[in-house]
Amino acid sequence: MGRDHGFHPVRITRIIQETPDTRTYVLDAPFPYRAGQFVTIKACGTLRSYSMSSAPETDTEVMTTVKRVSGGLVSNWMHDHLAPGDVVETTLPAGVFCLREGGEAGGDIGVPVVAFCGGSGITPILSLAKSALAGTRRRVRVLAADRDAAAVIFAAALGELAERYPDRFEIRHHLDDLQGFVTGESVREFVGGDTDADFYLCGPAPFMELVENALLDRGVLPEQIFVERFAQTTDPPPAPEEAPEQDGTLTLVLSGKRHTLAQRSGETFLESARRAGLAPPFSCEAGNCATCIAQVTEGEAKMRVNNALDEDEIAEGWVLTCQGEPTAPHVTVVYED
Known part of the structure; x- marks a missing residue:
């Protein structure tokens, strides 16, 4: 397997107070990573994923x-x-919200990067912006929506990028208390003529939905839009009780023992394992942490969400079992020992 998806002890070297309710944790973690990725932190008996604000091209620290x-178990514990x-x-860095490979090859300067973020959604966007500006010739434009001026995260860092790259970087701060909420019209106006860009979205779900719909209305193709979603769950969803059986079998190999059962429509591998009375590893059930990882050794599968595995791992058959479903009549899934 390409990477270790376990947890590692990491020391905090510094803490930077970005705004009254936002802190950056500087980690003594010599992990390789790509701009836009995240780490998953284990605390308070649960897991939460947080994006990197650093970029390997520009920062010597992670x-x-x-x-x-409000009410956040891990974020409040970390702050307090x-x-x-x-x-x-923490896990090693993971995630696929990264600069598209080949984006720097679109013409002489590459395909533009246009990003929309709300609140703390600026975190991976800053990482991507630093990487694109330092490592490519691409133009980068960011619309950052915040409640008010006091809520703006990384204001100084963004201003420094604008000064360093005046011809390639644009930051537009949208303050809700002065301008109202972002609208589809303001999104389309910000896009302007950059309809060939790669678009990156991160922020509250309603914000991202509005932006994505506005981009599609503007003629942007779905494959040009990259969205970062961190869906957290407190309890695992119940397995479907009366889901219809399909004409197929699913074999789960856990701790060296094989368990074969009938496939059920719309059931993930994790749900199937529970139905069989098994207790495989899992945690977030949101496709973020890779605690539930296993390998498809026979047949094929699809994942509803994948924020943890890279393309090489997927090519090797690795799957997040909380998100994976069989797409072949006979599928075998082997959990790591």
Whole structure:
């Protein structure tokens, strides 16, 4: 397998107060990563994924930024209890919200990068912007929507990028208290003539839905739009009780033991395992952490969501079982020992 999806102790070297409710944690973590990826942190008996605000092309330290969320178990614990020198458990960096390979080859300067973010959604966007500006000749344009001026995260860093790359970087701050909420019209106006761009969206779900619909209305193709979604669940959803059986079998190999059962329509591998009375590893059930990873050794599968595996791992048959479903009559899935 290409990467280790386990947890590793990582020491916090510094904490930067970005806004009253947002902190950047500088990690002593010599992990390779790509701009736009995230780490999953284990704390308070649960997992949460947080994007990197650093970029390997520009930063010698790995940084992840966390906004305090009302009622948020992990974000509040991190803000209230962590200090420099403390150790947290994290995965290696993961995620596919990255610069598209080949995007720098569109003409002399490459395909433009146009990003829309709301609130802390600026975190992976900053990482992508730093990477694109330092590592390519691509133009980068960002519309960042925030509640008010005090809520703007990375204002200084974004301003520095605008000064360093005046011909290639544009940051537009949209403040809801002064301009109202972002509208489809304002999205289309910001796009302008850059309909050939790669578009990156991160922020609250309603915001991203509005932006995505506005882009599609503007004529942008779906494959040009990249969206980062962190869906958190508190309890695993129940397996379907009366889902119809399909003409096929599913074999699950857990701890070296084979269990074969009939496939059920719309049932994930994890749900099938529970139906068989098995207890495979899982955690977030959102396609983020890869705790539930297994390998398809026979047949084929599809994933509803994948924020953890790269293309090489998928090509080797690895699948997130909380998101994977069989797409062949006979499928065998082998969990790691």
